Amino acid sequence: MHHIDFASFWPGYAVSVHTRSTTQITLALEPHPQHLPLCGRCHQPCPLVHDRRIRTVRDRDLFELRVYLHVSIRRVDCLRCGRVSEHIDWLPPRSRLTQRLLNWVDALLELMPISHVSQLTGLHWHTLKTIDKHRLQACVGSFEPGSVRRLVMDEFALHKGHRYATVIMDAERTRVLWVGHGNSREAIRPFFELLGERCQQIEAVAMDMNTAFDLEVKAHCPHAEVVYDLFHVVAGYGRKVIDRIRVDQANALEHDKPARKVVKQARWLLLRNRENLKKGQAVQLEELLAANKPLATVYVLRDALKEIWYAPSVREGWRRWRAWMRQARESGLAPLQHFAKNLRRYIRGILASALFPMHTSLLEGVNNRIKVIKRMAYGFRDSEYFFLKIKAAFPGKPR
Numbered sequence: 001m002h003h004i005d006f007a008s009f010w011p012g013y014a015v016s017v018h019t020r021s022t023t024q025i026t027l028a029l030e031p032h033p034q035h036l037p038l039c040g041r042c043h044q045p046c047p048l049v050h051d052r053r054i055r056t057v058r059d060r061d062l063f064e065l066r067v068y069l070h071v072s073i074r075r076v077d078c079l080r081c082g083r084v085s086e087h088i089d090w091l092p093p094r095s096r097l098t099q100r101l102l103n104w105v106d107a108l109l110e111l112m113p114i115s116h117v118s119q120l121t122g123l124h125w126h127t128l129k130t131i132d133k134h135r136l137q138a139c140v141g142s143f144e145p146g147s148v149r150r151l152v153m154d155e156f157a158l159h160k161g162h163r164y165a166t167v168i169m170d171a172e173r174t175r176v177l178w179v180g181h182g183n184s185r186e187a188i189r190p191f192f193e194l195l196g197e198r199c200q201q202i203e204a205v206a207m208d209m210n211t212a213f214d215l216e217v218k219a220h221c222p223h224a225e226v227v228y229d230l231f232h233v234v235a236g237y238g239r240k241v242i243d244r245i246r247v248d249q250a251n252a253l254e255h256d257k258p259a260r261k262v263v264k265q266a267r268w269l270l271l272r273n274r275e276n277l278k279k280g281q282a283v284q285l286e287e288l289l290a291a292n293k294p295l296a297t298v299y300v301l302r303d304a305l306k307e308i309w310y311a312p313s314v315r316e317g318w319r320r321w322r323a324w325m326r327q328a329r330e331s332g333l334a335p336l337q338h339f340a341k342n343l344r345r346y347i348r349g350i351l352a353s354a355l356f357p358m359h360t361s362l363l364e365g366v367n368n369r370i371k372v373i374k375r376m377a378y379g380f381r382d383s384e385y386f387f388l389k390i391k392a393a394f395p396g397k398p399r
Contacts (some may be wrong), residue, residue: 009059009100010090013071024066031072037086039078040093046086048077057091058123059098066122069098097123097131106135113376129385136388140395143194145170145177150356152229153207153217154363155183156370158383165383167366167390171206171358175396176366179387185216192220204356206363208232209346227356228349230309231363237302237339238271244335245298246270262288263295270299297331309353317351369393 253260311317328340
């Protein structure tokens with residue numbers, strides 16, 4: 001049986017003592033006498049050793065065993081830099097984890113939540129969060145927009161209540177460029193200041209019908225067309241029209257308890273896209289719409305509203321818009337008429353989708369991914385870390 005040369009794992013050091021239990025192995029490392037230490041600042045060889053200190057360090061596991069090192073670290077008296085700790089290739093300055101272990105943990109954190117990595121490695125959650133945050137800052141921490149022409153802007157809730165943040169993406173590469181606190185003009189201004197001269201290249205910006213956002217875009221990007229996003233409009237239509245009509249219809253059926261119960265329980269049936277319904281749900285929806293004309297009207301007009309965004313030209317979009325507005329006015333349904341009236345002032349940004357088809361599923365995907373990151377509790381109290389996680393989740397497609 002061949003003897004394992006442990007010293008080859010830690011260049012410049014020899015294993016002088018080692019102990020082992022059922023769960024861990026502990027090794028004492030002493031520097032080779034002929035191996036000159038390197039200054040921790042200038043990295044030059046330094047023969048003058050001032051003192052030594054023992055640091056307990058964790059290395060990568062050896063099979064089922066945790067590996068701990070008692071490393072004798074020299075403090076050198078460098079003629080250039082003074083008294084500093086020596087530089088060790090495999091051990092970062094002041095770290096209690098070897099570079100080999102850090103590399104392994106980095107790879108694990110790309111694949112798994114912190115809680116799972118903690119169970120696997122035995123490292124504390126906060127230690128892993130610090131490692132992960134440093135990794136993310138190195139990967140996605142800097143602002144590098146590259147050549148960007150089309151942007152997508154969206155707000156999301158940071159906490160329950162009214163604390164929001166804004167995410168801005170490169171629409172063509174599906175890459176998150178920037179995340180910041182707030183959802184006001186002032187909140188997104190730092191992004192455009194960072195973008196600088198590149199603002200002149202922006203040709204379209206997709207967003208919710210948020211006046212604060214459009215005004216700031218117009219102030220910085222003179223050539224940009226504002227495009228209102230279908231995802232938000234349909235979500236608003238569901239809340240303000242379909243939900244309202246459903247409640248009104250349920251109240252009107254007060255004396256018909258079975259019919260009232262069916263309408264009351266039909267919320268998700270009406271809000272879900274038809275293609276996402278199971279076979280039994282599709283039959284249930286058809287029966288509901290056949291029995292209730294107001295619900296059938298608002299359901300059909302929701303699909304017709306979507307078609308305006310998918311028009312092949314501005315002219316065709318305008319034709320679909322006028323037809324939809326006429327049906328909304330003639331429906332006699334107050335919530336629908338009110339919604340249509342409010343939508344009129346956004347018509348330019350709606351028709352602009354024919355020239356700049358920035359697909360709505362992009363923002364839907366961003367929203368869903370942000371919710372997943374929140375649920376997995378990636379250090380959510382630290383919003384800088386949370387924002388880095390969002391950026392890392394959307395690194396973008398290569399050009």
